[in-house]
Amino acid sequence: MCQKDRREALxxxxxxxxxxxxDIDILEALQNDCRQTYMAIxxxxxxxxxxxxxxxxxxxxxxxxxxxxxxxxxERIGARKIxxxxxxxxxxxxxxxxxxxxxESPEVxxxxxxxxxxxxxxxxxxxxxxxxxxxFIANSVAPLPGVIxxxxxxxxxxxxxxxxxxxxxxxxxxL
Numbered sequence: 651m652c653q654k655d656r657r658e659a660l661x662x663x664x665x666x667x668x669x670x671x672x673d674i675d676i677l678e679a680l681q682n683d684c685r686q687t688y689m690a691i692x693x694x695x696x697x698x699x700x701x702x703x704x705x706x707x708x709x710x711x712x713x714x715x716x717x718x719x720x721x722x723x724x725e726r727i728g729a730r731k732i733x734x735x736x737x738x739x740x741x742x743x744x745x746x747x748x749x750x751x752x753x754e755s756p757e758v759x760x761x762x763x764x765x766x767x768x769x770x771x772x773x774x775x776x777x778x779x780x781x782x783x784x785x786f787i788a789n790s791v792a793p794l795p796g797v798i799x800x801x802x803x804x805x806x807x808x809x810x811x812x813x814x815x816x817x818x819x820x821x822x823x824x825l
Contacts, residue, residue: 667712672697676705677715677816684718721813731776732783733805736791738771744796745769751794757786780804 669677672695679691688706692699709715724731740748745763749771752758760774777783783802791800 667714669709669714672701673705673709673714674816676702677709680706680715680718681813681815732779733808734775734777734783735803735805736773736775736787737801737803738773738791739768739798739800740771741796741798742769744794745771748794748796752791755786755790757790 675695676691679686679694688699688702692702695702706715738748738752749761749763752771752773753761757775757777758773759776762772764770764772775783775786777786783804787800787802791797
């Protein structure tokens with residue numbers, strides 16, 4: 651399949667890519683185990699491995715598939731860290747600048763802007779210990795222009811942590 655055909659195979663509707671059931675099945679297979687061969691996925695789905703290859707390539711080109719990665723259990727390898735959810739309340743005119751600066755910090759592993767009673771930046775932060783967490787907040791967050799106040803919650807127990815899964819509930823739906 652040529653590159654033009656691949657682009658046409660993923661249809662755009664309201665600037666959102668529309669995936670068919672085969673695309674969703676392939677994505678689900680990759681999310682379960684991205685080390686599977688095209689042949690194994692094709693056999694499982696009852697389609698040719700060349701079809702799997704072409705579908706995956708088009709989804710990579712269209713950035714549906716952003717990257718392949720390994721999920722590491724940090725505690726299992728002894729990399730115990732303190733995790734905190736840091737709420738950063740900002741002057742609304744400075745929110746985007748504060749968020750951009752926080753996004754550059756290696757301690758910040760997730761970052762969101764939220765609409766609540768006030769505009770809020772919510773950051774999931776990791777640090778080696780409480781002292782380093784405090785130093786990060788005091789030296790890297792608090793001094794940023796536009797920061798009004800900071801609320802920090804230390805995670806004491808992880809009850810669930812997952813990534814987005816294409817899942818069966820999306821089969822037949824247009825993403």
